[in-house]
Amino acid sequence: MRLKRITSAVAVSLVAASLAGCGSNDDSSGSGSGSAEDVTLTYWASNQGTSLANDEEVLKPQLDAFTAQTGIKVDVEVVPWSDLLNRILAATASGEGPDVLNIGNTWSASLQATGALTPFDDATMAQIGGADRFLAGSLAATGAEGQPPTAVPLYSLAYGLYYNKKMFAEAGITEPPSSWEELVEDGKKLTTPDHWGMSIEGGSVSENIHNVFVFSEQQGGSFFDDGGKPTFDTPENVAGIKQYLDLVQEDKITNPSNAEYANGTEALADFASGKSAMVMWQAAAGSLDQLGMDAADIGVAPIPAPTGAEDVASIVAGINLAVFDSTDHKQQALDFVKFMTSTPTQISLNKTYGSLPAVQEAYTDPAFQTEAVETFKGILDDKAVPMPAVAEESQFETLVGTAVKNMLAQAASGTVVTEQAISEQLDAAQQQLGG
Amino acid sequence: MITANPAPEAGTEARTGSTPVRAPRRRKKRQLLPYLLLLPVVVAELLIHIVPMFIGVGMSFLGLTQFFIRNWTKAPGAGLDNYRFVLQFDEASGKALLHSFWTTIQFTVIVLALSWALAMAAAVWTQHAFRGRGLVRTIFLIPYALPVFASVITWSFMLQRDNGMVNHVLVDQLHLTDERPFWLIGDHSFWALIVVEVWRLWPFAFLALTAGMSSIPAEQYEAAAIDGAGVLRSVRFVTLPNLRSVNQVLLLVLFLWTFNEFTVPYTFFGKSAPEQADLISMHIYQNSFVTWNFGTGSAMSVLLLLFLLAVTAVYLLLTRKKDVDA
Numbered sequence: 001m002r003l004k005r006i007t008s009a010v011a012v013s014l015v016a017a018s019l020a021g022c023g024s025n026d027d028s029s030g031s032g033s034g035s036a037e038d039v040t041l042t043y044w045a046s047n048q049g050t051s052l053a054n055d056e057e058v059l060k061p062q063l064d065a066f067t068a069q070t071g072i073k074v075d076v077e078v079v080p081w082s083d084l085l086n087r088i089l090a091a092t093a094s095g096e097g098p099d100v101l102n103i104g105n106t107w108s109a110s111l112q113a114t115g116a117l118t119p120f121d122d123a124t125m126a127q128i129g130g131a132d133r134f135l136a137g138s139l140a141a142t143g144a145e146g147q148p149p150t151a152v153p154l155y156s157l158a159y160g161l162y163y164n165k166k167m168f169a170e171a172g173i174t175e176p177p178s179s180w181e182e183l184v185e186d187g188k189k190l191t192t193p194d195h196w197g198m199s200i201e202g203g204s205v206s207e208n209i210h211n212v213f214v215f216s217e218q219q220g221g222s223f224f225d226d227g228g229k230p231t232f233d234t235p236e237n238v239a240g241i242k243q244y245l246d247l248v249q250e251d252k253i254t255n256p257s258n259a260e261y262a263n264g265t266e267a268l269a270d271f272a273s274g275k276s277a278m279v280m281w282q283a284a285a286g287s288l289d290q291l292g293m294d295a296a297d298i299g300v301a302p303i304p305a306p307t308g309a310e311d312v313a314s315i316v317a318g319i320n321l322a323v324f325d326s327t328d329h330k331q332q333a334l335d336f337v338k339f340m341t342s343t344p345t346q347i348s349l350n351k352t353y354g355s356l357p358a359v360q361e362a363y364t365d366p367a368f369q370t371e372a373v374e375t376f377k378g379i380l381d382d383k384a385v386p387m388p389a390v391a392e393e394s395q396f397e398t399l400v401g402t403a404v405k406n407m408l409a410q411a412a413s414g415t416v417v418t419e420q421a422i423s424e425q426l427d428a429a430q431q432q433l434g435g
Numbered sequence: 436m437i438t439a440n441p442a443p444e445a446g447t448e449a450r451t452g453s454t455p456v457r458a459p460r461r462r463k464k465r466q467l468l469p470y471l472l473l474l475p476v477v478v479a480e481l482l483i484h485i486v487p488m489f490i491g492v493g494m495s496f497l498g499l500t501q502f503f504i505r506n507w508t509k510a511p512g513a514g515l516d517n518y519r520f521v522l523q524f525d526e527a528s529g530k531a532l533l534h535s536f537w538t539t540i541q542f543t544v545i546v547l548a549l550s551w552a553l554a555m556a557a558a559v560w561t562q563h564a565f566r567g568r569g570l571v572r573t574i575f576l577i578p579y580a581l582p583v584f585a586s587v588i589t590w591s592f593m594l595q596r597d598n599g600m601v602n603h604v605l606v607d608q609l610h611l612t613d614e615r616p617f618w619l620i621g622d623h624s625f626w627a628l629i630v631v632e633v634w635r636l637w638p639f640a641f642l643a644l645t646a647g648m649s650s651i652p653a654e655q656y657e658a659a660a661i662d663g664a665g666v667l668r669s670v671r672f673v674t675l676p677n678l679r680s681v682n683q684v685l686l687l688v689l690f691l692w693t694f695n696e697f698t699v700p701y702t703f704f705g706k707s708a709p710e711q712a713d714l715i716s717m718h719i720y721q722n723s724f725v726t727w728n729f730g731t732g733s734a735m736s737v738l739l740l741l742f743l744l745a746v747t748a749v750y751l752l753l754t755r756k757k758d759v760d761a
Contacts, residue, residue: 111501112500113501203705260619394727395727398707406709409709412621432531
């Protein structure tokens with residue numbers, strides 16, 4: 001008898017426990033209902049500085065200013081990039097997440113599809129100062145077309161071609177390359193026993209996919225059609241990937257060893273230490289300074305397209321700011337978004353991080369009137385394309401990026417990857433997308 | 436879970452065996468106590484192992500993508516679609532899974548054989564006391580004591596093509612080859628991963644075998660020596676038969692660990708492993724977490740679980756039979 005009672009008690013408590021685990025997002029996050037004074041927002045910041053501690057240092061004065069203005073406290077946690085997406089997914093599944101968070105802007109459409117982030121419809125947008133304030137290109141990369149965005153741009157970034165002015169001068173080259181053919185030609189001149197023409201982060205899935213996406217856009221290719229259906233295996237996409245692989249296998253201006261560079265810093269380190277003369281990178285002035293490269297040697301130009309191709313130089317890169325939809329403090333969260341995208345905050349943070357402000361007004365600051373910033377702003381305004389705004393974006397990045405990584409490994413070990421082989425790999429990647 | 440089973444069973448058998456003799460009248464009351472004592476374990480086991488396992492199995496029948504992770508109950512039922520998708524061996528995804536499965540089997544067999552042989556040799560060497568034995572044993576155990584992340588990252592630095600120590604020794608100092616080989620990508624990556632895994636794993640086998648050997652009575656070796664047996668013969672006729680039960684458990688545990696190994700390849704290669712070293716756990720990770728397709732990831736996990744259960748069951752059945760014979 002007693003045993004029976006105990007088992008039923010256990011069963012009841014188990015059910016209760018699992019129910020509590022599933023559905024409660026209304027009590028535990030935040031401090032419940034109270035006046036604005038005792039609200040504490042949880043903010044997940046992405047790693048923009050040189051370390052997580054550095055980020056906290058950079059953000060602290062801004063957050064203190066926000067608290068002084070509004071009385072709302074902000075509890076910041078800097079999440080490393082390797083964990084951020086998994087943490088967001090876990091928070092989405094459980095409903096227990098931060099109030100405000102950073103996302104990589106290429107995840108925008110995928111995260112929008114989960115429904116976990118608050119949509120910025122016109123009314124919400126008006127609350128944070130209106131959509132017109134933002135750079136149009138960056139705002140375009142905040143979600144699928146035709147739906148209200150679920151994030152706003154915070155830090156804008158673009159790819160540029162960094163080149164070593166000193167090495168260029170020594171090789172008798174006066175101007176950065178204006179076409180891809182010229183780049184390859186310069187690269188050949190700059191490939192000597194001491195250094196290589198170009199370094200790439202060839203083992204990194206994300207760098208690979210960003211590069212080949214730009215090259216395929218130059219060729220007029222597309223990985224998804226207008227209806228959002230995948231179209232991986234097209235002659236244009238094959239040509240784009242071939243252009244990238246040829247750096248190693250045909251032009252031989254990139255060290256084959258670059259195929260194993262996977263931690264996201266090695267290609268840039270090679271450039272900074274003079275082992276390569278060019279590198280395609282997102283705003284890197286801060287990192288190059290840290291790596292000890294002389295600022296006078298650093299030049300930036302748009303990544304050139306092949307002659308006659310579309311003049312695309314970069315993806316629209318950057319970090320977006322989003323509000324978690326299950327927050328108990330939506331109003332305060334929006335106040336915080338407004339503060340983070342306000343002109344003074346934008347100037348201060350982007351100056352420190354070496355990224356570009358996401359709002360037009362901030363560019364009046366002298367800090368953003370340098371040659372490098374103007375180059376990047378020019379790229380973002382005219383020559384940057386957003387990554388596909390489809391829900392399968394993350395899968396696409398992983399599948400194609402991994403395929404490129406494997407093909408690059410093959411090219412590096414001396415086997416030439418033919419157009420036929422690229423086409424087969426793309427076909428296989430697309431098949432894995434379904435399911 | 437599977438490996439932990441035999442011990443508690445043996446314990447309960449002993450206990451229930453003694454209670455009825457002592458108090459046959461109050462049997463009912465007395466019998467309750469053991470269950471009460473077991474209750475916390477049962478609850479914990481349910482929460483930590485059984486329930487998530489069933490949730491995982493349940494997920495494999497859902498079309499669970501990023502559209503539905505916020506509210507699982509809305510995910511459409513997929514029936515057997517996930518399994519059908521995973522098992523299409525004439526399509527790219529099925530081929531990739533099959534390839535990964537074979538890679539993992541080869542990897543497991545080679546790692547198991549090397550680790551066990553190395554551990555056995557080392558354990559026999561340090562079985563009888565000699566000066567400095569403690570030191571040698573400690574050195575052998577170092578790889579097991581180091582944090583996985585730190586040691587595996589160090590390996591990946593050593594195996595870099597341009598700046599790695601391995602190529603420096605092979606190419607610059609010994610002049611074995613002119614071309615610097617790649618270790619982290621391409622065909623060699625499979626063998627590089629095996630070396631690292633064996634290095635990580637064999638100290639555990641060494642520890643288990645050393646513990647097993649310490650319980651072999653010295654008289655047996657003396658008797659063997661009197662009969663004129665050398666080292667090899669005494670290993671074969673004294674050591675190995677005495678270690679049978681240790682080996683039975685050890686090989687099973689090593690098999691399960693190696694087959695499921697995730698930390699080492701993930702640290703070694705990063706998010707995506709080269710094709711040649713695409714172990715099954717990495718493959719499943721890529722198919723669920725990285726591509727946000729939790730349904731197919733779960734289906735693969737369930738198939739993997741079934742496979743490992745089958746292997747374990749057959750293995751235990753075969754080895755148990757031998758025990759009865761002996």
